[in-house]
Structure formats: C-alpha cells, structure tokens
Amino acid sequence: MQRKSGHVTLLDIARACGYSVSTVSIVLSEAPLSQNVAASTREQIRKMALHLGYHPDAYARSLRRRRSQTIAVLAYDLSDPFCIPVVHGIQASLQPASYLPLLVDAQTQRKLFDNYLRMILERRAEGVIVIASWIFQETNLLDDIEKNQVPIVIVGRDLTKRNVSSLLVDNKAGGALAMQHLIALGHRRIAIVRGPEELFDTELRWAGVQRAASEAGITIDPKLVYQLPNITDSTSGFEGGLHFAQEMLASKRPFTAVLAFDDLTALGVVRGLNSAGIRVPEDCSVVGFDDVLPAAVSTPGITTVHQPLKEMGLLAAEWTLQAINGREQQKERPVQLHNAQPELIVRMSTARAPARRKSSP
Amino acid sequence: MQRKSGHVTLLDIARACGYSVSTVSIVLSEAPLSQNVAASTREQIRKMALHLGYHPDAYARSLRRRRSQTIAVLAYDLSDPFCIPVVHGIQASLQPASYLPLLVDAQTQRKLFDNYLRMILERRAEGVIVIASWIFQETNLLDDIEKNQVPIVIVGRDLTKRNVSSLLVDNKAGGALAMQHLIALGHRRIAIVRGPEELFDTELRWAGVQRAASEAGITIDPKLVYQLPNITDSTSGFEGGLHFAQEMLASKRPFTAVLAFDDLTALGVVRGLNSAGIRVPEDCSVVGFDDVLPAAVSTPGITTVHQPLKEMGLLAAEWTLQAINGREQQKERPVQLHNAQPELIVRMSTARAPARRKSSP
DNA sequence: CGTCCTTATTCAAACGTTTGAATCTCTTGA
DNA sequence: TCAAGAGATTCAAACGTTTGAATAAGGACG
Numbered sequence: 172m173q174r175k176s177g178h179v180t181l182l183d184i185a186r187a188c189g190y191s192v193s194t195v196s197i198v199l200s201e202a203p204l205s206q207n208v209a210a211s212t213r214e215q216i217r218k219m220a221l222h223l224g225y226h227p228d229a230y231a232r233s234l235r236r237r238r239s240q241t242i243a244v245l246a247y248d249l250s251d252p253f254c255i256p257v258v259h260g261i262q263a264s265l266q267p268a269s270y271l272p273l274l275v276d277a278q279t280q281r282k283l284f285d286n287y288l289r290m291i292l293e294r295r296a297e298g299v300i301v302i303a304s305w306i307f308q309e310t311n312l313l314d315d316i317e318k319n320q321v322p323i324v325i326v327g328r329d330l331t332k333r334n335v336s337s338l339l340v341d342n343k344a345g346g347a348l349a350m351q352h353l354i355a356l357g358h359r360r361i362a363i364v365r366g367p368e369e370l371f372d373t374e375l376r377w378a379g380v381q382r383a384a385s386e387a388g389i390t391i392d393p394k395l396v397y398q399l400p401n402i403t404d405s406t407s408g409f410e411g412g413l414h415f416a417q418e419m420l421a422s423k424r425p426f427t428a429v430l431a432f433d434d435l436t437a438l439g440v441v442r443g444l445n446s447a448g449i450r451v452p453e454d455c456s457v458v459g460f461d462d463v464l465p466a467a468v469s470t471p472g473i474t475t476v477h478q479p480l481k482e483m484g485l486l487a488a489e490w491t492l493q494a495i496n497g498r499e500q501q502k503e504r505p506v507q508l509h510n511a512q513p514e515l516i517v518r519m520s521t522a523r524a525p526a527r528r529k530s531s532p
Numbered sequence: 533m534q535r536k537s538g539h540v541t542l543l544d545i546a547r548a549c550g551y552s553v554s555t556v557s558i559v560l561s562e563a564p565l566s567q568n569v570a571a572s573t574r575e576q577i578r579k580m581a582l583h584l585g586y587h588p589d590a591y592a593r594s595l596r597r598r599r600s601q602t603i604a605v606l607a608y609d610l611s612d613p614f615c616i617p618v619v620h621g622i623q624a625s626l627q628p629a630s631y632l633p634l635l636v637d638a639q640t641q642r643k644l645f646d647n648y649l650r651m652i653l654e655r656r657a658e659g660v661i662v663i664a665s666w667i668f669q670e671t672n673l674l675d676d677i678e679k680n681q682v683p684i685v686i687v688g689r690d691l692t693k694r695n696v697s698s699l700l701v702d703n704k705a706g707g708a709l710a711m712q713h714l715i716a717l718g719h720r721r722i723a724i725v726r727g728p729e730e731l732f733d734t735e736l737r738w739a740g741v742q743r744a745a746s747e748a749g750i751t752i753d754p755k756l757v758y759q760l761p762n763i764t765d766s767t768s769g770f771e772g773g774l775h776f777a778q779e780m781l782a783s784k785r786p787f788t789a790v791l792a793f794d795d796l797t798a799l800g801v802v803r804g805l806n807s808a809g810i811r812v813p814e815d816c817s818v819v820g821f822d823d824v825l826p827a828a829v830s831t832p833g834i835t836t837v838h839q840p841l842k843e844m845g846l847l848a849a850e851w852t853l854q855a856i857n858g859r860e861q862q863k864e865r866p867v868q869l870h871n872a873q874p875e876l877i878v879r880m881s882t883a884r885a886p887a888r889r890k891s892s893p
Numbered sequence: 894c895g896t897c898c899t900t901a902t903t904c905a906a907a908c909g910t911t912t913g914a915a916t917c918t919c920t921t922g923a
Numbered sequence: 924t925c926a927a928g929a930g931a932t933t934c935a936a937a938c939g940t941t942t943g944a945a946t947a948a949g950g951a952c953g
Contacts, residue, residue, distance in 0.1 A: 177681040178656065180939055191903050196941060204942080207901060224679050226653040230595040231939035234908045239591070250616045252825070258610065262637060266644070271651055274635040276623060283627070290632055292587040295539065318585050320538040409829050438829040445831050464613070468770050468799040469830035470806050541909055552933050557911060565912080568931060592909035595938045897952085904945065915934065921927085 179225045188219045195220075199227065233295070241271050242491055243296035245287060247303060249276040250405045252463035253480065254302050257326055260484020261300060268492055270297075279405070292319060298491035303328040322494030322504070324487045328371055331508045336494075338487050338509040340478040342372045345513035346379025349430050349458045349476050352515055354387045357524035358428040358456060362395040364415050364440065366432035369401050373432070376460065380430060395419070395426055399436065408432070412439020420447050427455055427524045434459035434466035437473050441520065452522035462516055472518030479511050540586045549580045556581075560588065594656070602632050603852055604657035606648060608664060610637040611766045613824035614841065615663050618687055621845020622661060629853055631658075640765070653680060659852035664689040683855030683865070685848045689732055692869045697855075699848050699870040701839040703733045706874035707740025710791050710819045710837050713876055715748045718885040719789040719817060723756040725776050725801065727793035730762050734793070737821065741791060756780070756787055760797065769793070773800020781808050788816055788885045795820035795827035798834050802881065813883035823877055833879030840872050 181199070185192045190212065197204045198216045205213065233239045244261055246254045258274065265272050273296055277284040291299060292315065299316055303325050316323055329337045353361050363380060366373035384391050397419065399411040412431055416439070419426065429444075431437035437459030441451050449455050451471060459466050462477035486509060497504045542560070546553045551573065558565045559577045566574065594600045605622055607615045619635065626633050634657055638645040652660060653676065660677055664686050677684055690698045714722050724741060727734035745752050758780065760772040773792055777800070780787070790805075792798035798820030802812050812818050812832060820827050823838035847870060858865045 178939095182939080192940085193903055193905095193942080194901085196939095197902090200941075202942075207899090209901060212901080224676060226650065226680075228595070228656060228939050229651075229654040230591045230600070230656060231908090232654075232941080234589070234591040234595055234910090234938090235940045235942090237908070249610070249619065250825075252613075255611045258637065259639065262639070266647075271655075272636075274637070275633075276619065276635070278620065278623070286627075289587065290590075293590040294632075295589060295591060315585060319587075406829075435829060438831070442829075442831045442833075464611075465826035465829050468767075468796060468803075468826050470799070470803045472803075539909095543909080553910085554912080554933055554935095555931085557909095558932090561911075563912075568929095570931065573931080589909055592938090593911080595908090595940090596910045596912090598938070895953095897950105899950080900948085902945105902947080904943105906943095907941085908939105911937085913934105913936095915932105917932080918930085920929080923924100923926090 178228065179220075179223045180228070181225075183223060184216065184219050184225060187223065188215050190216065199225070239295040239297055240269065241273050241294060241296045242298040242300065242488070243273045243275065243291040243294070245275055245277060245284070245291065245299060245301045247277050247284075247301075248279045248405060250278075252465065253327075253461060253478075256480035257302050257484035257487070260481035260486075261488045262484075263481075264485045264488030264492070270492070279402070288315070292316065292321075296321060297495050298322045298324070300487050300491055301325045303330075320498070322491055322498065324490050324494075326483055326487050329508065331506050334506050336490055336504075336507040338483045338490075338511065340483075340513050341510040342375035342513075343379035343382070345460060345476040345478075346376035347383040348379075348513055348515045349460065350380045350383035351387070352474070352517070352521065353428045353430060353456060353458060354383065354389060356428075356456065356521060359389060359524070360392065360395065360426045361389075361428045361430055362397065362415075362419055362426040363391060364412060364429065364431045364436055365396060365398050367399045367401045376432065392424075394422075394424055399432060406435070408435035409439040409442075412436035412441075413443045414439075416440050416443020416447070420444075420449075428521070429455065429457045431457060431459050434461045434463050434473055434475055437475070437520070438465060438469060441469070441471075441473070452520050454525060456521040456524070458521055467518075471520045474518045474521040475516050477514040477516045479514070483509070483511050539589065540581075540584045541589070542586075544584060545577060545580050545586060548584065549576050551577065560586070600656040600658055601630065602634050602655060602657045603659040603661065603849070604634045604636065604652040604655070606645070606652065606660060606662045607635070607637050608645075608662075609640045609766060611639075613826065614688075614822060614839075617841035618663050618845035618848070621842040621847075622849045623845075624842075625846045625849030625853070631853070640763070649676070653677065653682075657682060658856050659683045659685070661848050661852055662686045664691075681859070683852055683859065685851050685855075687844055687848050690869065692867050695867055697851055697865075697868040699844045699851075699872065701844075701874050702871040703736035703874075704740035704743070706821060706837040706839075707737035708744040709740075709874055709876045710821065711741045711744035712748070713835070713878070713882065714789045714791060714817060714819060715744065715750060717789075717817065717882060720750060720885070721753065721756065721787045722750075722789045722791055723758065723776075723780055723787040724752060725773060725790065725792045725797055726757060726759050728760045728762045737793065753785075755783075755785055760793060767796070769796035770800040770803075773797035773802075774804045775800075777801050777804020777808070781805075781810075789882070790816065790818045792818060792820050795822045795824050795834055795836055798836070798881070799826060799830060802830070802832075802834070813881050815886060817882040817885070819882055828879075832881045835879045835882040836877050838875040838877045840875070844870070844872050 181192045181195045185195045198213050275287040324336045326338050331337050397415045429440050437457050440457050451457050459473045459475040462475045466473035466475050494504045542553045542556045546556045559574050636648040685697045687699050692698050758776045790801050798818050801818050810816050820834045820836040823836045827834035827836050855865045
C-alpha cells in the first residue's frame, strides 16, 4: 500500500477507489469543477485520502501552479531579541493568507546571508522580508532579487533610496524621547553611549538626543559621550556598556544619568555602575532603547524606548502580500516608507536627579 | 529575455546558446556526465547562466530528484530564549550538509502547531526536529509523521517510550547541582519554586533537588515549596516568580535562599524580593535554571544551571541526517536517548547564607 | 429521431528538472 | 573499407500536480 517513496500520491488514491487522477485531484484540491462531481464520489475519495494519509506534494503543486505560497523572512540574527517580535508580527499576517514564512537566520554572517539568499531565489519565494542591520553594507545581492521581480521589504533600515520599501522606528523621535525624559527628571550631566558607527540608527538617535538637548537649552559635554565599538557578536552591546561604565567612572567625570544606545548596552551600564557601588536609579539613572525581553525582566526594570516591532512585522507582511497581488494585476506598487512611532516605557531604572552632585563614589 | 513567470529556466539558456536542455542541465548541475561535455561548451553555458541570472527551480529539482533537502525545525515558541541556541546548533550542523532548516514557530498554539505539521508533511521534509515543551500533550500528530517514514528527533523531552529519539538535559542532575550549590553555601531554609505541573521537567528537577537535600541530611520544609501555575504566555514564568516572592514574604516564613524552576522565574523572584527591600544575594540567594540571555545580563547575574543547548541542537541535527542516510541504505536506526550534562554557572545572585536569621524584613 | 443541454468523469499537456539510453560524428586500428 | 570505440550531445520519460478541453451517458425538447 505504501509507495516506495514513502508518500501517498493522487495515483494511489485513484487506483484504490477506481477513479482517474483528475477526478481525485479536483475533489481534493476543491477546484471549482468539484461541484460537478457526484457527492458520493467526493465522499469516497475524501475518505480514502484520509485513510491512506494523503498529503499533497507541495513541490508538484507549486511547480504546476507556478506559486510557491512562500515568503522568505531573512533575519540578520535570531539571537537578537529584536527579531522575534517582528517575526511574530509577520507570522500573524501571513497565517490567514496561508503563506508560509520561510524563516532563515543569517547569524550575522555575510557568507550565510549570501547562501540563504540564493536558496530563497531557488525556492521561488514570492516575496522577501529582510530584518536588517549592519549586515548590509554592500547590498548588491538585493539586485539579484530585484532582477527576478520578487517584491522585497526591509525592516529596521531605510532603503527607499534604493527603491526598497522600508519600515523602521523613528530613531530621531526615539532618541529625543529618551533625552527629554532624563531632562524632565532634572538631570543635566547626562552621559551618552552612542551606537556603533556601522549602524545607521546611531546617527539618527544621536540627532534626536541633540535636538532634545538644545530645545531644553542644555549642552552635552563631549567628554561624556562614548562611542561603542563595532559589533562582534550578540553580547557585544552588553560588554560595551560595561566597558563604558568602567571607563567613565575611572575618569572621575561626574554624571547623574546615562542614555544608552540600546537595552543590552543599558544592562551593561547598570552592571558596571553597580559593581562600583553606584545604585540605579538612586545615584544614577539609565535609559535604554528597543524594549526587548531582558530589559523588562531585569531588576530594576530598564526604562526604555519601545519599538512597535510586532506592528512593523505585521505591516511588512501586509505590504509584501499587497505587492504580490498587485504584481498579478500588473500594477506597479510605489516604494513605501513607514516611520513607526516609538513610545517611552518608564520602568525603575530612572529617577529624579540626586540633589547633591554625586555619581563617582 | 525575461520569461513571463519572471524566472529563467534551463530552456532559456539552451535556446540562448544553442544547446539542448539536457546538456545545459548536465553542466549546471555538475552531473557526472559533465566530464564528457566539451570544456568550451561548459564555459559558454556557465557564462550564459550567470548572465541571465539563472537559479535552478528547487521545486522542479526536488520533484524529479525525490529529495527536498529540507529538514523541518518545529519550535514551540521562538520567543522563549531557550529555543534560539538549539536552532543555532541545528543550523550549524545542517549548513555543511547543505540541508535547509525549515524553521517554524508554533507560538505555543496548538492550532498553529497542527497547521505547520501539515505544511511540513506537504513540503516533504526529509526529517523533523521538534523543540518541545508542554505543547505536546496529545502527540497523535507525530503518528502522522511516523506513518510517512520521516525520521523525527525531539529536543527537550524524553519520548523514547514512543519510539522517538530524544535529547534533553539531565534534569535530575541539574536540580541536584543547584541544590548542592545552595547547601554548600550554608543555606538551610531553602524555598523551592516548582515548575508548572504540565511540564515534564518539573518532576525530574524536583527529584534531583530532593536527592541532594536528603544526601546532605536536610529536610525541605513543605511550607517553603511553591507550585507555579500552568503556562499562559512567554512571560508567565517571570510573573510566577514575582507572585511567589510576594506570597512567601507575606506568609512571614523565614528562608535564606530560593531555588527557582527556571531563569525567568528566578528573575521574577529577584524582582519580588527587591521590591520588599530584600537584597540579592546579601539577604537571600536565588538560583535559576537554563542559562538564557536575560539571566546573564541582569544585575546581579543569575547563578544558574546551564543547559548545553547548542550542543543538543548540533547532535539532534546529526542524528536526523544519519537517520536520513541510514534509511537510504535500508538500515533501521535504533531509538536513541541523550542525557546532556548540565553545568552550574555561578554568578552573583548566590552568596553564603547570612549569619543571623533574617529574610523577612 | 436528432439536437442540445446537463452531469459526471477522463484525457492529455504542462510546470522545470534529471538521467538512463540513444544518437551522431569522429578517430583508430585491423 | 569497416567495425569498434570514444567523445559530445540529445531524446524522451519521469517526478506529482492542475486544468482546459474532450468524452460519455443520460435526459428533455422540438
């Protein structure tokens, strides 16, 4: 009864109940024609399919239908908690459209990235969503995708100039939000941990921070600005923050608050401060960015700027689906840009500036 | 030049350089026969393929070759940091074998789980790796996979009784490790947060804890044992720990250490203790289990029992590949079980028991 | 009785590959 | 001159579906 390949085919069912492959196909794929098939026949075929454990071969089906029902999701690093909510949003969007997200994880490695991109093309993904980061310096590979007319959307970076629809958080607004929060709490000597220079977000957040400072008539002491090194692995944010704290404390420059580039950095800062005996938030406030899980569950919970990641994922998938449908109707979709609004999440790592100047022990 | 479908086929190349589809196929797929193809022809075909941007159609290829080169990875919830290192291990194993991991995330939803399982079967995955948890109560769906002769391996749960090769951490040893650590630090009044009853790990870890206690001649006060409720979402571990702390402190029963079921629970405990003014580890030690990212980056870092997740993922993929190869050679693979050895990671959340009895404020 | 619907089913081609067997063209040796 | 072999290329069938067109078997109607 079992085929040699181990999988049941239409032919098996056809033989088993004495109909042609066509009829069986029509019934099981619920084609329009199946209305003409006698109810008794339908019943019989369905029963047999169930009994034999039939599952239509996606390869044969896609080949014939010229649709893969697949959208590739290319994450630069799944171990970055940033990616997960985006993926969830995408899945939520794709599920009802019965598209399968082909989720691949480049693990921040360029070589893997290229490999997977090729695989995506071979698997005839109908669309590609890239969850991006610094991995993209040379994006020539996207050309390959474009050449094949596959719609592409990018999350976490603005590539509209290269004709790619993009979604990202309004980094400038986010940076300003964090800074305003610290200023409102009375902080004046605020240390800033800038992101790695290879990241696009870095400049934008920095611009927001500066805007907020100048609007409040505050000048940022350049000596209190620290530059994170480039990223080597997924924990380098934490270590950067730790290192910043040690260095800044050693320099004896007073500060009452730290604005960290992202949550992991903020957690590193907290660690560094604590081990020098400085309490957060009593002696020094710390604010992060992203709102990932570790920031929420650490103690004190890190005040941070929330990115609506799930919503961005949802929208990215929507756009991709629309582009696919649009292409069928020969309509050209315009390149879109979505600037998601960040939101300040106040937790326990920020407090009013201490009355007297005290930050180095 | 572009086909209507938007993808270049062998026929396009064949036409463009005047050879038959067969020759082109032989060259581009580097079949053994390609040694007989004239070097000049090879060159010409390769150039044309590159020029037109040819990518072989995985669907047609798999259909013909009867191999999907795909192994499905079914994670119960990607937002659980537990899953990620396992996935990384799997990827690392699969990459050199040029198998594509078809990564799907059930998001702890039974319905999604079933849907994806069907998809996996339709996509003719040659093997399935399940990263498991409580999601599996009724595992009848695995039968469907088994019926189709698809090798299956499960990570995080022992299903050898149901004929499924399994990898999991030695929970009993891990529980004992954590308990011994606390005992060695001089703790005697140790509160235990048991895991949810629906989880299999719960009983085993508990058994390890009890063994360690009795070996040290210590009795566990049943009043200090707390039972986590069943899981509702990915943050329920944290909330459970928080709730435990509040309840236990309200009861005024003295304790100097907490052994939490997992890291997220431990983080919840720390939060709960801290907000009642109890310092970790000075006043009370806390130990977790799993060694996920948030435990490492919080302050104080959580002392925990490390699971070698990446190694487990690696091995799971190895087994799957072996089973696939074995099946080709008609060899029956025996069901295997791997009990990974846990390792105690000492961080800052545990310390010697305070000299005087003090834990409730 | 022939024509024309309707209903139920099947034919056959196609999707893009791969591959065992076949073909064709030389060259070589007897 | 011819058979045999080697080298280069092509034929054609197959993988499991889907689907427009075709077929067959009844009726109903004029």
